[in-house]
């Protein structure tokens with residue numbers, strides 16, 4: 001008999017297959033504190049949550065029998081995935097069940113914003129008949145900018161077309177072909193803020209998407225723009241948004257999500273006449289709550305019964321001997337993937353992984369999953385991609401994975417090379433494990449280097465000219481960026497070269513821009529490897 005704890009309000013209909021299963025006992029206890037959960041979690045085989053329960057490391061440490069945590073929804077930011085993986089607890093989510101519901105909420109917000117519906121309602125119910133203050137705008141013939149063209153963003157775009165809107169989409173994973181299929185135009189964030197009448201965010205919150213619309217974007221924004229965020233708080237800079245509304249740049253905003261939830265009663269959005277808000281209701285419909293609960297209950301049953309399952313967002317089991325062989329390479333694999341994803345520009349089309357030397361002898365599939373995770377997590381968010389779902393995510397995004405093997409690894413016992421082909425370019429990085437030194441990057445775009453893949457790096461492409469290194473050092477020094485390590489690689493004296501600098505802290509964007517203004521320096525990119 002398996003025991004399942006449901007610790008958030010979850011649709012009864014949705015969990016029917018659990019409540020009706022002869023081998024399952026379901027216990028519903030909502031609103032528990034961390035201490036209360038720690039006290040009881042030891043008796044349960046499965047935990048089913050929405051977003052309220054924070055499944056922390058101490059809870060998992062007390063969860064001695066727990067095999068699976070089911071998240072009835074998409075985002076798993078309320079679950080400590082690393083702790084779950086370390087304890088061998090499978091975490092599953094329901095990525096598709098609330099797509100339409102959340103898309104419809106974004107649309108409802110867009111229409112409410114265009115026609116001032118919440119404000120007009122609030123006034124009308126006081127008995128006032130005010131037909132002058134709420135002049136709205138049509139959606140027809142307006143331009144909608146969609147930031148994040150995944151499941152929800154694509155559905156929003158389809159509906160916006162039916163309203164006669166022109167759609168500009170930004171998504172680092174979207175190719176021209178997919179955009180054409182959807183009938184949208186690909187554009188950069190800057191192009192979108194300059195041209196769109198409405199912007200709606202549908203990306204995950206990642207270091208790259210945090211404040212992707214902030215002061216710089218408001219400074220160039222089309223006047224009268226309206227902004228909707230039903231994805232994650234923090235994608236739009238809340239402070240800068242209030243300033244932009246008060247300065248007359250933005251006409252209004254509709255937010256379902258906040259940088260900190262619930263927002264404090266003093267949060268400026270809550271009293272602003274031009275901002276409408278809902279309390280993270282994007283996924284709150286009868287249908288979506290049923291769908292996500294059905295999806296997640298089904299997978300929990302499979303896992304408890306040792307049957308094949310889907311939608312896991314963390315580690316799959318592999319044999320102990322293969323694990324011993326591959327384990328030391330996992331970290332290197334993720335970092336090579338992340339490095340090259342940050343180095344390359346354009347939508348990713350193909351990832352080529354070459355295993356040379358001893359590694360060519362074994363089943364490297366689990367390691368490939370780590371490498372692909374490293375590439376994809378850069379765009380999809382750390383909490384969305386893991387070794388279980390990375391290959392699936394690559395497949396559904398039309399990213400081709402090519403594996404090459406060779407028994408010869410020139411100069412090394414093992415060499416792992418990751419090549420990224422994007423719509424704009426082809427970039428590669430190679431690494432190895434050096435006895436006594438650990439993981440090292442030994443080649444970038446075939447230039448020989450020796451770089452520890454860790455911390456804040458600056459990758460520079462330049463022409464091999466006297467004085468250039470000095471100019472880079474002077475510029476960084478004068479901007480208080482301390483160089484901890486430096487590697488320069490070239491194939492021919494006076495030809496193309498690369499430089500990798502290890503710096504003590506993140507480099508301000510402005511300084512990176514100034515670097516590219518140095519004569520003979522072509523590109524400077526910041527790369528962060530954690």
Ligand SMILES: NC(=O)c1ccc[n+]([C@@H]2O[C@H](COP(=O)([O-])OP(=O)(O)OC[C@H]3O[C@@H](n4cnc5c(N)ncnc54)[C@H](O)[C@@H]3O)[C@@H](O)[C@H]2O)c1
Pocket residue numbers: 074075095098099102147148149150151152153170171172173174202203204205206208209230231232256257280281282283284378379380381384
């Ligand atoms: N308000 C709610 O209740 C609610 C409900 C469901 C989902 N969500 C949130 O909505 C968001 C989208 O969900 P989804 O199911 O469509 O996810 P998805 O993974 O299908 O789509 C996200 C898309 O964002 C893109 N992206 C990544 N980095 C980007 C960047 N820098 N700029 C632009 N796009 C970028 C990805 O390539 C991907 O296509 C997630 O954050 C999810 O957690 C909120």
Ligand SMILES: O=C(O)CC[C@@H](O)C(=O)O
Pocket residue numbers: 050051072073074075076098280282283284
């Ligand atoms: O459970 C909810 O209502 C929120 C769900 C949503 O934010 C998600 O990421 O799926």
